[in-house]
Amino acid sequence: MKKDSSSSPMVTVHEVARVAGVSAATVSRFLNGTAKVSEEKRQAIESVIEKLNYKPNVLAQNLKTGSSRTIGVLTQSLVSGYFADAMAGIDEALQGTGYAPLIVSGHWHADEEAERIELLIARRVDGLVILSGKLKDAQILKLSQRVPIVAFGRDLSAPRAYGFCLDNYWGACEAVGYLIDQGHRNIAFITGPSDHQDALARLAGYRDTLAKHGIKEQQQLIVGGDFQESSGLLAVERLLESGQRFSAIFCANDLTAYGARLALYRRGIRVPEDISVIGFDDLHSSMYTTPPLTTVRQPLFDVGKCLGRAIVKMIGHETLDIEVPQLNLVVRESVKRVD
Amino acid sequence: MKKDSSSSPMVTVHEVARVAGVSAATVSRFLNGTAKVSEEKRQAIESVIEKLNYKPNVLAQNLKTGSSRTIGVLTQSLVSGYFADAMAGIDEALQGTGYAPLIVSGHWHADEEAERIELLIARRVDGLVILSGKLKDAQILKLSQRVPIVAFGRDLSAPRAYGFCLDNYWGACEAVGYLIDQGHRNIAFITGPSDHQDALARLAGYRDTLAKHGIKEQQQLIVGGDFQESSGLLAVERLLESGQRFSAIFCANDLTAYGARLALYRRGIRVPEDISVIGFDDLHSSMYTTPPLTTVRQPLFDVGKCLGRAIVKMIGHETLDIEVPQLNLVVRESVKRVD
DNA sequence: TTGAAAGCGATACCAT
DNA sequence: ATGGTATCGCTTTCAA
Numbered sequence: 001m002k003k004d005s006s007s008s009p010m011v012t013v014h015e016v017a018r019v020a021g022v023s024a025a026t027v028s029r030f031l032n033g034t035a036k037v038s039e040e041k042r043q044a045i046e047s048v049i050e051k052l053n054y055k056p057n058v059l060a061q062n063l064k065t066g067s068s069r070t071i072g073v074l075t076q077s078l079v080s081g082y083f084a085d086a087m088a089g090i091d092e093a094l095q096g097t098g099y100a101p102l103i104v105s106g107h108w109h110a111d112e113e114a115e116r117i118e119l120l121i122a123r124r125v126d127g128l129v130i131l132s133g134k135l136k137d138a139q140i141l142k143l144s145q146r147v148p149i150v151a152f153g154r155d156l157s158a159p160r161a162y163g164f165c166l167d168n169y170w171g172a173c174e175a176v177g178y179l180i181d182q183g184h185r186n187i188a189f190i191t192g193p194s195d196h197q198d199a200l201a202r203l204a205g206y207r208d209t210l211a212k213h214g215i216k217e218q219q220q221l222i223v224g225g226d227f228q229e230s231s232g233l234l235a236v237e238r239l240l241e242s243g244q245r246f247s248a249i250f251c252a253n254d255l256t257a258y259g260a261r262l263a264l265y266r267r268g269i270r271v272p273e274d275i276s277v278i279g280f281d282d283l284h285s286s287m288y289t290t291p292p293l294t295t296v297r298q299p300l301f302d303v304g305k306c307l308g309r310a311i312v313k314m315i316g317h318e319t320l321d322i323e324v325p326q327l328n329l330v331v332r333e334s335v336k337r338v339d
Numbered sequence: 340m341k342k343d344s345s346s347s348p349m350v351t352v353h354e355v356a357r358v359a360g361v362s363a364a365t366v367s368r369f370l371n372g373t374a375k376v377s378e379e380k381r382q383a384i385e386s387v388i389e390k391l392n393y394k395p396n397v398l399a400q401n402l403k404t405g406s407s408r409t410i411g412v413l414t415q416s417l418v419s420g421y422f423a424d425a426m427a428g429i430d431e432a433l434q435g436t437g438y439a440p441l442i443v444s445g446h447w448h449a450d451e452e453a454e455r456i457e458l459l460i461a462r463r464v465d466g467l468v469i470l471s472g473k474l475k476d477a478q479i480l481k482l483s484q485r486v487p488i489v490a491f492g493r494d495l496s497a498p499r500a501y502g503f504c505l506d507n508y509w510g511a512c513e514a515v516g517y518l519i520d521q522g523h524r525n526i527a528f529i530t531g532p533s534d535h536q537d538a539l540a541r542l543a544g545y546r547d548t549l550a551k552h553g554i555k556e557q558q559q560l561i562v563g564g565d566f567q568e569s570s571g572l573l574a575v576e577r578l579l580e581s582g583q584r585f586s587a588i589f590c591a592n593d594l595t596a597y598g599a600r601l602a603l604y605r606r607g608i609r610v611p612e613d614i615s616v617i618g619f620d621d622l623h624s625s626m627y628t629t630p631p632l633t634t635v636r637q638p639l640f641d642v643g644k645c646l647g648r649a650i651v652k653m654i655g656h657e658t659l660d661i662e663v664p665q666l667n668l669v670v671r672e673s674v675k676r677v678d
Numbered sequence: 679t680t681g682a683a684a685g686c687g688a689t690a691c692c693a694t
Numbered sequence: 695a696t697g698g699t700a701t702c703g704c705t706t707t708c709a710a
Contacts, residue, residue: 060687078427088417399703
């Protein structure tokens with residue numbers, strides 16, 4: 001093995017032990033508080049550690065303990081504000097626990113996710129946090145035999161696999177309910193990907209809320225999107241071309257709303273004077289769109305904190321006392337009351 | 340030591356060797372291609388590995404080789420679209436190299452940065468990528484004695500520390516030059532933090548370009564900001580209250596431009612009909628603001644790829660053939676020609 | 679080409 | 695309370 005190429009000559013427990021006149025075991029015990037060490041030796045060890053500037057070799061600890069003190073985090077995108085919030089939450093939860101996050105992205109592709117997870121497991125992560133994705137629950141359950149898992153965007157409750165969702169259905173009901181409260185009757189909906197659980201829940205919320213208020217659903221007012229801005233833009237163009245009347249658009253997420261808003265702008269249609277727009281997610285930037293976007297807030301940072309804390313507890317065999325964060329409607333300026 | 344708690348009984352090189360009827364050394368050699376292995380044994384080993392589903396223990400490899408095959412990445416924010424792009428680039432560059440990124444955030448705070456870096460070094464990262472931040476070049480140079488470093492946002496060129504900047508001065512000149520081309524003479528500037536290198540360069544570019552075109556700089560048209568949306572909003576309000584005339588605003592970054600745009604919107608001032616706005620960065624969302632933002636693009640993803648490739652080469656003692664990505668003006672719809 | 683054996687640096691068991 | 699020693703799983707001399 002190559003010696004450390006840096007300047008300091010790599011001091012080990014044995015070296016510390018030798019200089020302090022004790023055994024390596026004692027040094028280790030002192031370091032980990034595994035057993036009592038006499039005051040006398042404690043001081044000796046402490047001062048030698050100080051003098052030699054000793055730092056335990058994490059790699060050796062890892063091998064010996066069989067743990068890397070690392071949490072694998074599987075996200076779906078490194079550049080999405082949505083996931084970024086959750087990762088920040090995880091990061092915060094992990095601070096001071098001795099665990100560091102190892103982040104990989106699956107890009108919404110089951111095969112890639114599986115591959116990245118194998119990589120994470122090969123690196124001996126002590127736990128796994130999975131943010132959404134396309135893996136089957138069954139796969140995750142299976143994976144959880146090899147490593148404890150906490151997931152977001154799926155309901156799981158096995159010994160070593162726990163997962164929760166936010167109530168997207170409820171959120172969509174709130175959004176549409178609010179629109180109806182404001183006097184809207186002809187409400188368009190731009191959907192998310194049809195294979196996306198949350199997108200489906202939002203669609204269902206839209207439909208049910210309409211029905212609940214005795215408003216007949218109009219097939220032409222529901223147009224397909226994919227959670228990206230471009231699809232919102234396209235959708236509005238189609239909506240406009242269809243000649244259907246509508247006074248409000250519920251967008252399956254904020255990104256879609258941005259695109260929709262731009263399409264409206266291009267046609268000289270004012271928001272909210274002519275048409276109201278409501279989104280879902282509450283990305284940071286939604287506070288600064290023109291007009292600021294009324295939307296359903298997903299507390300992703302809190303979700304991340306929850307997940308981070310949960311995986312640490314699961315690893316420590318503590319009981320998970322999860323309090324699932326709640327969605328809530330944030331009213332800004334993109335919806336106008338009509339009569 | 341606890342044995343692996345999962346189902347599979349943890350197969351080692353020795354196990355493979357025993358079953359294949361060879362020595363552990365040979366198995367290792369085969370795995371790493373360190374030396375020639377006879378065809379016969381190669382096959383035997385291969386099939387045993389397959390049958391036993393053997394996976395090398397990375398932790399043991401790490402200890403033995405003294406390397407964690409990990410790259411530490413110090414960012415300043417986990418939720419910034421700006422840094423996220425760079426991290427995605429790094430991630431892409433690292434794919435297939437066997438290195439995984441360990442990401443930490445310094446939150447623009449020198450002490451925190453230093454602390455996080457110590458953490459990274461304690462975890463025996465093989466290299467470090469530093470994204471901006473407030474550390475002194477001297478500190479980085481010193482750190483580079485312990486671990487090779489590649490940095491963005493500073494000019495460095497030591498054996499084990501390389502860093503580059505994008506030409507923010509040039510970018511600002513482009514932006515202001517464009518505004519002047521479009522007939523603007525009274526151009527306001529909302530600055531970035533005064534202790535931020537890039538912000539200063541952009542200010543200098545603004546000033547020099549004005550001067551170059553014989554336009555007298557008006558002190559009241561330069562107002563302080565901090566790269567956040569809220570500061571753009573505030574700045575515009577101050578600008579408006581000052582009673583100064585101006586037909587365009589150059590914002591030190593896109594976030595600031597978002598805030599500025601909202602302030603204008605609130606006052607019923609149209610963009611670009613009444614006032615033109617230009618930003619800096621070209622965040623993803625700038626394509627979908629209303630109107631889409633004209634701005635100076637920072638190719639952060641490419642920067643990230645550059646950095647990722649560079650650190651890998653530096654670790655492998657290869658020569659770094661960096662081609663620093665270029666800024667460029669992207670013209671959209673937030674600037675109008677005036678006469 | 680191949681094998682035996684010596685570590686890498688820390689931890690933990692077993693004595694004392 | 696403390697020390698000796700085996701061990702974690704792999705890589706890599708050194709000999710053959």
